[in-house]
Amino acid sequence: MELMEMFKGRNIRPWRFLVQIGAVLFIIGQSYGLPPFGTYPIFRRIFLPNASCRYINDAPTSCYYYQVQDGFTTGFATNYVDVAIMLAVVVLLIILLGRFWCSWLCPFGLVQEGFEKLRELLGIPRYRLKWKQRILLRRVKYTIIFLTVLISIPIGISALGLTSCQSTFALPFCQVCPAKGFFLITQQIFGAEPWSNKLPLIAIASLVVFSVSAFFLPMAFCRICPMGGLMALFGRTSLPLLKKDPDKCTKCRICARVCPLDHDRVYEDMEKDDVGGEDCTLCGKCVEYCPEEGCLSINYGPFTLTSSKRPRTRNTFLGRFRKGGGDT
Amino acid sequence: MKEKRTSRYLKDKDGYFSEEQIDRTKKRSREMEEASRTRLTSQKVRAKTLTYFDEIMKYDGARSQELSDFQGKGGKIIGTMCVMVPLELINASGAKNVRLCSGYYEPVHPANELLGDAGLCPMVKSTLGSKMVNANPITNNINMVVGPATCDGKMKLAEILEDWVPVVMMNIPRVKIGETSSDIWVKEIEYLSRKLEEVTGKRISKRALVNEIKKWNRGHELWSKMLDIRRSKRPTISGQDAMLVVQASQMDDIERWNKKTSQLISELQDMQKKGMIAGEDGAARILLAGSPMMYPNFKIPAIVEESGGTIVHDELCSGFRLMSDPVMLDGITRKGIMRGLAERYFFPCTCPCFSPNDERIRRIKESIEAFGIEGVVFHTLRGCHLSNIEATKIELELRDIGIPMVKLESEYDEGDIEQVRTRVEAFIEMIKARRENEGI
Amino acid sequence: MVDIDLSGKPYDVGIDVGAIATKVIVLKEGEIVGSLVKNTSMEPGKLSDSMLSEILEGIGVRKEEVGYIVSTGQGRRSIGIADMARTEITCFAKGAHHLVPDSEIVVDIGGHGIRVMRMGEMGVIADFRTNDKCSTGTGCFMDTMAMALEVNIEDVGDRSLHSKMAEHVNASCTVFAESEVVSLIAKGKITDDILAGLHNMVARKILALVNSTRSKGKVFICGGVGRNTGVVKELREIINREMVVPEDPHLVGALGAALMAPRPKVSVKKEVDTVQKEEVPFMKRFLRWST
């Protein structure tokens, strides 16, 4: 692992890791017995994608997908204001955070990266999706959004008389979401919740599927995650952007290879400078590895946060304490 | 056990070439190399460390002795025929690499004798000729040749060379379409690693591979520092010398090369601080592009730099491209390493054998901007169809951005020197006149 | 570049040492005051020296009155008396621009080479191409052909104009073209027709080079072969662009060389400026400016 770090131009990963840990502590820490950080009322309105799954005890906020599902199916019948506020918050968050959420804050992303690390440590090669499979997964993603969101809306409109379906159609995605299984089980293991034998079987099954796939395929869930999908749909309007200077690109394909999500627009697109979108979660891995000075950059609106750099042989954090890491 | 195949091209090869011819080839090659070296050493501003690289590239210098000693101890030497051969892999198997492509003029004749005047590029002929009469002490005793099937000339060259030495041919997908071609190439690299293991009898371990990658990446890093020096307003190294240095990396042990190059770089930086400059003050900044030029065939760069230009950058697979891209690994699994290696040698390569090859133009334009290039000298070897065809496209693209280009077609002999010189001089006069015009 | 004290030295000399002929020109303030053409000898230095003296004697100018001597052509480096040497490509372009400033393509058909220059702004070459090793269409080629046909080289052009039906000559290599010509003679074809065919082939060859510049502007023909009326006629027919042939196309290179002399043009300009300033009254100037 240490060897790998030596080849990077930029080092974004450690910072990202810190932010991720902080976010986990902030968002769901208290359900694992840590002091509560985020229980202030204001946070109750901030819905982040599986930020705090509804199935987390004492969760300060809730997953926005839960809100979307719940809000639409029931919202129109009772209180339109709730739906409006919810929508406004969701849209605002999409614009402000965009997919930064995915690889910098989402606790679930961290879990998946953990699986990836484990696989790398064991020296097992990753599975690479074929182009067709990638397209298929993308379709699955949008189908899920379609089924859960667009079908919830008519149900929520009481005038259509479908309100009787409300109970059967409540939270359809939550039932299969692996996050549910994950949080339920870990909470019970850490003792935040008493053991119960009423573990939902579907959630467990999907958790197993998820773990296995995330082990072999990096960020497996992110590929079909409807929350990410929603953000990607509006991705062009959000402020964080992955940009590329096509003139500097040598088409070395490093970016497409290192990308955990096989997002190859960043390699292929030579016309537009905005190369994010679709599958990209703004993890910055391609920026770290791109060997051309200033070719790729992560921007927030008009500001450049970081950009790619020529790789230098340098000592890694551990290597600094050893002798003879570099040879100059 | 593979049965010994009879020769395809030279069935009666014993005694085909007379002693006299072999001696003549050797003698002329040595003379030519000496002449080229004197031309290099007679430059006014020249870093002292460069003598080391002269020695490496010398016709029968210390390096050839070193290699034969190494071989005497049971080491293997692998000849490569293209920039697309992953040298890390060769080094990781414990073998040493030498670049076969030859720049000597004389060995062209034995090859012509064998093939008739086949309208081939002289580099291919010279490489073949060198092997046929064993005219180059560095590349004589190779144990195996790795020949990627790039252009037709090299492809057939690999086949012919099989009469003398075992050859591993690699199938290069000549159309780069993302993953599919990458998959093919990864398989070829894996095949090569198997072949290497067969020859050396040593398994290529992951650890060794990563170590070699580290060394070569270090080389890449040093080379980009060198490019920084050349990019500056007052480069302290001439284009010929830079090409010599980077070509030496193909012959030398990479670790030692790294050490010497970093020495050279600090010397060059010191020279820069002292205000020295290689070539004339106010020389035209030239980009060299086109077919490869292997040492000692430095005819064209020498002419350019003698007529008042400085080659501040090149776009040659015998120049900057040898060291231009680092290997980036996304995982330390064997498969990941192989893929990283394969893609490093495949995707950024702008060899004209790829089609479409828009990256080449993009890269040339990018370096024109970054290096402040005023004119492009596009060199094609006679018989290099790929470069010849691309020249037109590149010239038109460059015309759009107002950069003049001159195309020089040359053979491996000194006969056309005056003609080439006239054109290069006119080209540089033209650049200077343009400069004056813009100044007004 | 040599700096010369130019006071009392109004004359510049251009020496063009071509593959076949050496041309020397003496220039005074952009006007040709004397010129001489002789076949290039084995000692171009001596030859040009004597040629220069001959011209100077003829026009009654002392050697001390000569400012710059610029040499060009293939033998430019062997001229000892020259102050600077420039390539023929630059010089022909310079001369052509001086004679016809709006010419876009300059074609120089010399003894050993054909050079096509595309002109950019202010008489600076934008790019150029030359024939590679092949010498078809050059002066030497025409010489060889004239020899094979036993025609005096000076008459080649005019004789081909009499042709009614040109023969086809296809080979594009001097040796092969010669054997083709010989076989045409053997078939009993008329010399004039063969010549016309040859000229047509040469014109096509030149046209290919001209076309490769992808410029559609005015073409300026110079160099020794420019005196060959046959080639010029054929070229005019197929070139599809405006075409200019100067009176002495072979002298253009030497003229350009003489013009390369780094004479300060400011002095001339200044005079013009002051004259204008004095002559034009303020009101008039104002009116001119305001419209």
Ligand code: SF4
């Ligand atoms: S189960 Fe999944 S969709 Fe439902 S609230 Fe939890 S994270 Fe969100």
Ligand code: SF4
């Ligand atoms: S890593 Fe950088 S240089 Fe390479 S293809 Fe991607 S963007 Fe281009």
Ligand code: SF4
């Ligand atoms: S494209 Fe780059 S930033 Fe986006 S997911 Fe892939 S590696 Fe991460």
Ligand code: SF4
């Ligand atoms: S110079 Fe051209 S013809 Fe020769 S080996 Fe290279 S690509 Fe092939």
